[in-house]
Amino acid sequence: MIKDLSNSIRLDSLKPGQKATIWALCTDAESHITERLMALGFVPGTRVSALRRAPLGDPTEYELRGTRISLRKTEASAIILNELVEEGE
């Protein structure tokens, strides 16, 4: 599968209320970071939704795999989404 990563949608651009499926983890992030993000459930194929941003704009709380986890923009930008982004309710 060939995909132009420069135009890819990253998790940090997901707005509260939006949902998407994870396509891949960014390979230029350091391996211990991607390892840990995967251990938290951010693996390809996983559905993730953005719940809310912190009052000061960062971090953001996400919901995936029955859990909720907050990431800062830096970490979230290492997670690449499928283009399909559905609006929530």
Next chain:
Amino acid sequence: MSINASPVSAPPAERPPEQESYTPRIALLGSPNCGKTTLFNALTGLTQKIANYPGVTVDVAAGEYDLEQGKVTLLDLPGTYSLIPLSPDEQVTHNALNGKLLDHGAPEGVIIVADATTLPRALPFIGEALRLGLPSLVVLTMIDELKARGGGLKLGVLQRELGVKVIGVVGNKGLGMDDLKGELEDYQNWRVSDPDIAIPPDQARRFVWADGILEEALTEPSTERGWSDKVDKLLLHPVLGIVSFAVIMFLFFQIIFTVAAPLQDLMEGGVTQIGVLVAGLLSDGLFKSLLVDGLIAGVGGVVVFIPQIALLMLLIAILEGSGYMSRAAFVIDRVMGWAGLEGRCFIALLSSYACAIPGIMATRAVPDPQSRLATIMVAPFMTCSARLPVYALLIGAFIPQTTVAGIFSLQGIVLFALYLLGSFSALIAGWIFKRGLLKGKTYPFYMELPPYRMPSWRVVASYVWRGVKAFMKKAGGIILVASMLLWGMLTFPQVEAPEHLKDNPVAERSYQLEHSAAATVGKAIEPAIRPLGFDWKIGIGLVASLAAREVIVSTMAQIYSFEGNEEDIEGLGSRLQNATNEDGSKTYDLPTVLALMVFFVYALQCVSTLAIIRRETASWKWPVIAFTYMFVVAWVGAFITRHVAIWWLAA
């Protein structure tokens, strides 16, 4: 430079488990917030203790559990999402499971604990843990929650696919605990996961493997959290979230001041009565002086602050137990990010409100060694409970008991301001340290906001008790020793008062005090602290408080008790109010009091904190740097405060 827990070189020599004194070990393993510690507490009750294992600096809670035959030691390993360690405490879990931490190698059994409502994330971790090849039992918590949210789980399917026993419990309600206890009896027959099951070694494929099993075993629950979500809508709201954060922090200090003050008055009255009683029973002499001016004035002067300490611990325990503490970290994370720190550093800094020691130990959850070091180096700026007696004494005596805007106590506001000053200074110092230190590799930041819960009264009570106990231990230890030493230094050398003072006992005692060994020390350092408005008596207090901050309170109590008339039973606060310089002016004018409080905001007067910084950084360099820079900041801060206050009062 690395401050990671150093890996232990080799597993210690094995000792045969048959030996009589040998207690087999069973480790509890799980992610943070999975209910592991609740289970651990339910099983071990009050027998647990914090065990220190050699070679690493992380504490592992250990508790004995009685079997029908013999007993086992249960180990509550630090929570982790992965067995590939990033932070020092995850390293401990990793080492313990790989036989590098405990004597006698790896534990005899592992209880893998997971929250049943989070299985799509937890099952791959269970798989990772089963790949260790240790005899295991899988315990799923929050089974009731899963059902309440419309989910369902086929334990039989899981058991078949994992190849080890799987049981469900509701730890805080005791459901399923009998099953768990039954399984513990049988720990020698726990199974090692069948190699034929072939759990993938690769993480991404382990998730595929787990998703396959859960397709059959799990009916996913709804992710709604009911009232907890509604509370979050308010407390994490873009605007109201910040307002409520500020209000909660502000009320925190108002409560400490307004609620504890009457209790403290009662304690003070009691201590004074004891002093009067003892003084009446004994005839004049060194022994009476030792008891009244040494023991009762010194130790008693500090013990009266137990209500404040207990209340502080109570409020922290409630904030933590209810789940608000992690929300506070979520709200303030951006500010921490500006200082180059992260949410976990914030939690460490918040625990430092109780005491810098647990705060510094909490930095073990911070994976980035640079952030961790920066947090350790600024944690002593967070206003710990040892400062509370000092602030309470000075605020109580010198800040008027008026209200602002009709409802807020001015004393509470001043206390809040001192806490704010310490906290902001910690952030700024953190920013400077992060800039100044070499930038290492970056570590991922993530945090979970657990649902709000009613704090468990048992956990709250034990937290408060531990805080009060530690404080009383200090009073009976370092403060007692310091009081005795100081009494000696105030009493000797004994000098003969000149004739004209002989018929005035107060003047005679003053004369003795002025010529004591302690006064010599105080007067020797007086030139260094005169610019701050401090006299030689405060100087004695500052030197004595190098042992522990509260010692200044016992010291001042002793000095003024020494000088004071025996019949006068006023508290230390009014003694300070009435203290005068040789020229008749008040020793404690407002600029001096403010300067003294600011000095205590910054100075690192705590032997235990220095010791823990040394232990956690494994070097003398950092405690020396911390002590020096904080002392300089304290002096300069006090100097500026005094002069701004003088200028402001004149204007």
